[in-house]
Amino acid sequence: MPTNIILSKIHNIKNECLVHVLNSETCYVYSLETKKNLIDSNNNAQPFSFYQNSDSQYIVLQDFSRNEITPGSLFFASPKGFFRKVFEPKSSDNVLFITGQCNNYCIMCSQPPILKNDFSFYEKLNSLIIQLMPEDTLEIGITGGEPTLLRAKLVDTIRDIYKRCPNINIHMLSNGRAFANKKYASLFGEFNQKSLLMGIPLHSDFHSTHDFIAGQIGSYYQTMIGLYNLAFFEVAIEIRIVINKQNFERLPQLSSYIFRNLPFVKHVAFMGLETTGLTIKNKKSVWVDPIEYVSYLEKAVYEISEWGIETSIYNIPLCLLKPTLYRFSKKSISDWKLSFAEQCQCCLLSEECCGVFSTSKIQSNNIKTFQ
Amino acid sequence: MYHLLPFRFEPLNDHYDILVNEVGDYLIEPLGTAHQIANREINENEELFKDLTANFFISETKTPALIDNLASRYRTKKSFLDSFTSLHIFVLTLRCNQNCIYCQASSRDKNAKQSDISSTDLDLAINLMFMSPSTAITMEFQGGEPTLAFEKLKYAVEKTEILNKEFEKHITYVLCTNCINLTSLQLSFLKEHNILISTSLDGPEFLHNQNRGKTDGYQNTIKGIQNARDIIGHDRISALMTTSNESLNFSKEIIDAYLQNGFSEIFLRALNPYGLAKDNIWDDYNTCFLSFYFKTLDYILELNFKGIRFVENFTTLFLKKILTPFCIGFVDLQSPAGIINSVVVYNYDGYVYASDESRMIAENNDYSFQIGHLSDSYNDIFFSSKVGEIAQVWSNESLAGCSDCAFQAYCGADPVRNYSTQGDPYGYRPKSFFCKRNKAIIKHLLLLMDEHPEVLKVFKSWIK
Numbered sequence: 027m028p029t030n031i032i033l034s035k036i037h038n039i040k041n042e043c044l045v046h047v048l049n050s051e052t053c054y055v056y057s058l059e060t061k062k063n064l065i066d067s068n069n070n071a072q073p074f075s076f077y078q079n080s081d082s083q084y085i086v087l088q089d090f091s092r093n094e095i096t097p098g099s100l101f102f103a104s105p106k107g108f109f110r111k112v113f114e115p116k117s118s119d120n121v122l123f124i125t126g127q128c129n130n131y132c133i134m135c136s137q138p139p140i141l142k143n144d145f146s147f148y149e150k151l152n153s154l155i156i157q158l159m160p161e162d163t164l165e166i167g168i169t170g171g172e173p174t175l176l177r178a179k180l181v182d183t184i185r186d187i188y189k190r191c192p193n194i195n196i197h198m199l200s201n202g203r204a205f206a207n208k209k210y211a212s213l214f215g216e217f218n219q220k221s222l223l224m225g226i227p228l229h230s231d232f233h234s235t236h237d238f239i240a241g242q243i244g245s246y247y248q249t250m251i252g253l254y255n256l257a258f259f260e261v262a263i264e265i266r267i268v269i270n271k272q273n274f275e276r277l278p279q280l281s282s283y284i285f286r287n288l289p290f291v292k293h294v295a296f297m298g299l300e301t302t303g304l305t306i307k308n309k310k311s312v313w314v315d316p317i318e319y320v321s322y323l324e325k326a327v328y329e330i331s332e333w334g335i336e337t338s339i340y341n342i343p344l345c346l347l348k349p350t351l352y353r354f355s356k357k358s359i360s361d362w363k364l365s366f367a368e369q370c371q372c373c374l375l376s377e378e379c380c381g382v383f384s385t386s387k388i389q390s391n392n393i394k395t396f397q
Numbered sequence: 398m399y400h401l402l403p404f405r406f407e408p409l410n411d412h413y414d415i416l417v418n419e420v421g422d423y424l425i426e427p428l429g430t431a432h433q434i435a436n437r438e439i440n441e442n443e444e445l446f447k448d449l450t451a452n453f454f455i456s457e458t459k460t461p462a463l464i465d466n467l468a469s470r471y472r473t474k475k476s477f478l479d480s481f482t483s484l485h486i487f488v489l490t491l492r493c494n495q496n497c498i499y500c501q502a503s504s505r506d507k508n509a510k511q512s513d514i515s516s517t518d519l520d521l522a523i524n525l526m527f528m529s530p531s532t533a534i535t536m537e538f539q540g541g542e543p544t545l546a547f548e549k550l551k552y553a554v555e556k557t558e559i560l561n562k563e564f565e566k567h568i569t570y571v572l573c574t575n576c577i578n579l580t581s582l583q584l585s586f587l588k589e590h591n592i593l594i595s596t597s598l599d600g601p602e603f604l605h606n607q608n609r610g611k612t613d614g615y616q617n618t619i620k621g622i623q624n625a626r627d628i629i630g631h632d633r634i635s636a637l638m639t640t641s642n643e644s645l646n647f648s649k650e651i652i653d654a655y656l657q658n659g660f661s662e663i664f665l666r667a668l669n670p671y672g673l674a675k676d677n678i679w680d681d682y683n684t685c686f687l688s689f690y691f692k693t694l695d696y697i698l699e700l701n702f703k704g705i706r707f708v709e710n711f712t713t714l715f716l717k718k719i720l721t722p723f724c725i726g727f728v729d730l731q732s733p734a735g736i737i738n739s740v741v742v743y744n745y746d747g748y749v750y751a752s753d754e755s756r757m758i759a760e761n762n763d764y765s766f767q768i769g770h771l772s773d774s775y776n777d778i779f780f781s782s783k784v785g786e787i788a789q790v791w792s793n794e795s796l797a798g799c800s801d802c803a804f805q806a807y808c809g810a811d812p813v814r815n816y817s818t819q820g821d822p823y824g825y826r827p828k829s830f831f832c833k834r835n836k837a838i839i840k841h842l843l844l845l846m847d848e849h850p851e852v853l854k855v856f857k858s859w860i861k
Contacts (some may be wrong), residue, residue, distance in 0.1 A: 085489075232447040247462040254466050261694045278446065283451055286422055286722045287466065298666075 035056055042317050044112070044154045045101040055103075058150045061157070072121075098160055113155055121362040122152045122187075124180065128172040131241030132227075132284035133308045134270050135251035136300040136385070149179070156186050167197045174204035181213045182286035188220060195221040202226035203245055205252030212258060216258030223292065224256060225264040230273045231283035231323075237297075239272050250287075257290045264293040271313045285333045294330050296323060297358075298341035302390040309388070315391045316346035323347075327354055343370075344379045345394045353380075359383055369395045398437055399446075399455040400743070406431035407803040409840060413847075418515035420470040421718060421806035422452045425847050464556050474806070477724045477731060477739060479533035482779075484728065486753055487522060487553060488539050488591075488744045489514050495575055501643050505541065513546050514745040518653070522743035523557055528775040530737055535771040537571040537595075539753070543857030544578045551635045554590050571595055576621025577614070584628040594625055594634040598658065600651035601643060608641045619658060626659075637664050648693040652707070662708040663697075665690055667834070669754060669814070679818070683830040689835050701855045713859045715835075715842055721860060722726050728752065730809035730835075732799075732857040735790035737784055747771050749778050752785065754813045765785055765822075766813055787812055790823045798826025804839045808832075 098115035101105035128139035205211040229239040236246035340358035363382035410417040437666035491512035570592040602615040727734025736751040750756040754768030793799035815824030
């Protein structure tokens with residue numbers, strides 16, 4: 027009997043549901059709609075065995091492929107046969123996905139926004155995940171789309187997370203525009219003594235460049251006002267800079283701007299592109315090989331880090347950086363998106379390297395092997 | 398077309414203009430740039446246009462969209478005003494055991510007990526200190542040599558601690574002493590009550606002794622510093638040097654003496670035109686001080702390049718104003734001025750003065766900056782008509798020669814110095830050495846950083 031069982035499909039279920047794996051042999055299945063355990067109509071939680079035969083009403087076990095199942099993991103399953111892991115207890119990459127909608131349309135977006143109103147679906151899914159995730163979970167992300175589109179209900183979600191896991195670190199990603207409304211920003215002040223870190227992209231110190239990248243005129247001003255409002259309510263802030271063809275030449279100026287105008291930020295992350303989604307469509311105006319911008323990046327990283335602000339580089343393999351930048355490089359790519367190129371197989375630095383996105387459709391031609 | 402936001406400018410040298418915005422961000426651009434900006438000749442595709450827009454020099458709209466952010470930054474730069482007077486100087490006695498050639502405090506013989514503050518006055522002074530709205534207070538004991546009146550100091554600290562149980566202010570105690578007289582018993586008291594020592598060390602033995610008018614001054618001071626470090630802790634004692642005429646030739650020797658004695662920082666302090674120090678020949682001295690400062694700074698930078706961390710604190714004060722979005726708590730470089738707003742002096746004679754320098758000119762029977770008596774009420778002292786008059790001339794923003802100066806954001810107003818050097822608290826900038834010195838230093842620092850990235854790196858490390 028294998029210790030890790032691979033679920034690849036659920037058949038014949040009438041509702042969307044969440045599968046909560048207890049151990050290598052048993053799980054609960056919860057209806058997303060009623061939050062009730064599907065197995066037992068009296069709602070007496072009955073563990074469900076994976077080893078029911080394949081014409082079971084609920085679950086069919088098929089081939090043992092990529093997804094390893096660890097106790098505590100959560101899978102979303104739909105009647106259409108859609109099946110996806112939504113929580114992995116040992117991982118620090120878990121996220122609550124709030125919505126696929128966004129009020130920006132960034133030229134390098136790796137997950138282009140959708141138009142469908144999906145709030146209620148994700149609310150149900152997320153509230154179940156929060157209810158079922160281990161109380162000692164250390165990290166969770168909140169992402170989208172643009173999470174603040176959920177307005178005040180987002181604050182309820184965060185409150186629920188802290189209720190379930192008082193010691194958790196929450197890392198939320200937002201374009202920050204909603205916080206231009208001081209009243210809305212104030213709602214997040216509730217968490218300023220907790221470990222909520224708000225990651226907000228600032229694409230440039232110049233409004234037109236930022237707006238062009240964000241695909242929304244006026245977004246720079248809203249984001250900048252939002253950052254000040256969050257700082258006023260003492261919310262911890264991370265600035266995220268996705269380096270692309272439009273903004274790489276002013277990276278040093280951006281660093282200097284951040285120290286003088288946003289000295290309260292806790293962390294600045296310089297990020298390489300994930301070349302999927304809109305980056306492909308906008309390749310001409312987005313793609314730039316890291317080799318071309320590394321000198322600007324070096325200046326920018328030192329400018330801000332010398333002021334004592336924690337600084338990181340994400341998503342750029344070491345072979346494309348200067349050695350002076352290695353110490354800022356973090357293993358930033360989520361497990362499920364991480365891959366290494368052919369040249370990386372016998373590279374001496376592959377242990378320390380962040381690797382590349384498996385999802386990226388363009389890779390630098392300058393990836394090389396350290397020997 | 399764009400609109401101009403308030404910014405100030407002047408040529409930095411033969412090649413460059415310096416442009417400084419309302420909150421102290423600067424750009425160094427080719428000569429004539431200020432002129433082009435004013436004439437609306439900057440094209441929106443130029444990088445300069447982006448620099449100017451992002452950094453609040455120009456705006457595409459009449460009111461910049463981020464004006465509230467700019468306002469926050471302005472408030473931050475002026476936040477030393479938030480809590481009013483924080484530095485409270487107690488001149489416990491004018492008696493001293495040294496004979497410094499440049500004495501700025503006109504000290505008296507060490508047995509002249511009539512130069513001590515009276516117990517009644519000391520009580521009144523402590524009460525006034527607690528009236529200050531500031532939640533963080535520095536209580537600094539000066540003289541003369543305050544350890545000659547150690548009983549007064551002890552009384553003051555103990556009384557303050559008792560009263561503070563009610564007021565709950567954050568109080569830092571500083572004792573300014575030459576360390577010569579400090580006994581183990583006194584040091585234990587300092588340790589027990591968490592009192593910092595600020596001492597004076599002018600450099601190597603020959604120089605220190607020459608300046609201090611004693612043959613054993615250096616030995617005694619170094620011994621005193623060592624004793625103090627042993628009991629209250631190495632990092633609880635800092636030193637100031639005063640640049641006498643003699644000091645001007647000994648940059649390297651002074652820094653080396655500091656290093657040898659275990660200090661990793663120095664404050665290169667020019668002589669001030671107060672007290673006995675007034676008889677110097679000022680013009681010569683001032684010019685020489687500038688070259689001394691530049692030379693010494695070069696030597697200090699060399700040490701840093703070699704990996705020896707050594708900080709010049711006067712430079713650091715300017716650097717914080719030039720490079721960071723924050724303000725500093727140094728009373729000589731503030732506008733509105735540090736006097737009264739940040740510092741007040743309770744003098745041994747029972748009177749309250751606007752600053753340390755104010756009580757020093759009073760020793761020459763000039764009471765222009767005496768703002769009241771300790772027995773007066775807080776409001777009668779701090780909101781007197783005299784303070785109102787001083788307030789007319791304590792802001793660079795409204796002083797001729799300062800209001801349009803490119804370096805306004807980095808400088809300060811000092812009506813007391815204007816008065817003592819020029820006879821008029823308003824001051825006349827073209828002949829002011831305070832102005833000449835600060836401008837020269839600021840320009841020097843800006844060019845150093847612009848031309849030498851490695852200097853900028855050292856400077857940033859000093860600010861942290």
